[in-house]
Amino acid sequence: MGRSKHIPIRSCVGCRKKRSKGELIRLKKGEDGTVLVDWMKNLGGRGFYLCPEETCFKKAQKKKWIESWEIIQNRFPSMEKPLQRGNPNQEEDG
Numbered sequence: 001m002g003r004s005k006h007i008p009i010r011s012c013v014g015c016r017k018k019r020s021k022g023e024l025i026r027l028k029k030g031e032d033g034t035v036l037v038d039w040m041k042n043l044g045g046r047g048f049y050l051c052p053e054e055t056c057f058k059k060a061q062k063k064k065w066i067e068s069w070e071i072i073q074n075r076f077p078s079m080e081k082p083l084q085r086g087n088p089n090q091e092e093d094g
Contacts, residue, residue: 010049013065014056024049027066035066 008021026038028047038047048065050056060066 012051012056013048013063014050014053014059017051019051021049023051025052 009018010021010024011018012024021041026041026043026047026049028036028038028043028045030036036043048060050060057066
């Protein structure tokens with residue numbers, strides 16, 4: 001019998017639900033206070049996770065985890081909706 005692979009679990013700072021790390025978006029505050037989207041989930045330091053849903057983003061704003069969507073929008077101008085899945089800076093295959 002094979003042993004099942006460990007799946008890391010993280011909590012969304014918006015809704016506080018626990019999900020697998022792969023389902024959540026990792027964010028990190030930079031040294032200058034800007035919020036960075038950590039697409040590869042490998043930036044150093046402490047980060048936080050959000051579900052890819054607008055409601056979680058709004059809750060995170062109320063809880064002061066994120067100041068405003070404009071901070072992220074300025075870093076990734078091609079993003080149309082808050083917390084869409086995937087890296088908007090990568091071209092799609094097809």
